[in-house]
Amino acid sequence: MVVSNSSFLILVSSFHAMPQLIFATSNAHKTEEVAAILGSVWQVEDLRAHPLITLDEETGDTFEANAIIKAVSGSRGAPGLLVLADDSGLEVDALGGAPGVRSARYAGETATAADNRIKLKAELAKRPQNSRFIGRFHCCMVLARDGKVLHITHGSVEGHLLLEEQGAGGFGYDSLFIPDGFSDSFGVLPAETKNQLSHRARALAAMKQQLDSRL
Numbered sequence: 001m002v003v004s005n006s007s008f009l010i011l012v013s014s015f016h017a018m019p020q021l022i023f024a025t026s027n028a029h030k031t032e033e034v035a036a037i038l039g040s041v042w043q044v045e046d047l048r049a050h051p052l053i054t055l056d057e058e059t060g061d062t063f064e065a066n067a068i069i070k071a072v073s074g075s076r077g078a079p080g081l082l083v084l085a086d087d088s089g090l091e092v093d094a095l096g097g098a099p100g101v102r103s104a105r106y107a108g109e110t111a112t113a114a115d116n117r118i119k120l121k122a123e124l125a126k127r128p129q130n131s132r133f134i135g136r137f138h139c140c141m142v143l144a145r146d147g148k149v150l151h152i153t154h155g156s157v158e159g160h161l162l163l164e165e166q167g168a169g170g171f172g173y174d175s176l177f178i179p180d181g182f183s184d185s186f187g188v189l190p191a192e193t194k195n196q197l198s199h200r201a202r203a204l205a206a207m208k209q210q211l212d213s214r215l
Contacts, residue, residue: 018043021211024055024074024085029171030200034084037195037204042211053077055085063087063101063140064152071144079146082214084207088139088199090173092120092161094127103172113172117165120176124163133161137177137199141207151210155202170194 035044056073060066070085089103099106107115138156165175167187175187
């Protein structure tokens, strides 16, 4: 098969025409989740591929405020490109909504995910054990370009918390959270299932409409 120079140029141009989306995180798990949900239409990269992009400190007291800080500051470092940021976390009713915006730092500024789970289990163990620990994962996503917010979406998934971890899949608090309608935690449920009902999936599904309108 012979491919003409003009056809080759069209193919190369089409390849490079794939729209690029920068996800303002260095968390590989989050990036993989977003890329899987958006599919092959978008070229999703994160801050690991753009080390010169810096994000302002998350000083907000809500998920939305922090997501805006990350999206706006990240987009200033990537002129002309779409930048998506999220801020998300776990809210437990018995703990007054904690860990909330401090979900990633619940056990301290340098805490690992395992450290955070240990603290959460310890805090829940102090509460009466005859009740169900109701909670939810909540996510806010913000799309920005050139320092300006373009769109904001929210998503959440309700469920309850366990005192002992179940499964080794997922990340963060997944192994302690059972979503409503299921008997297994996010640490056990397959990624395909989680990507259909997670807080991030729901916020991203709403955001995808905005993204697709910009193709």
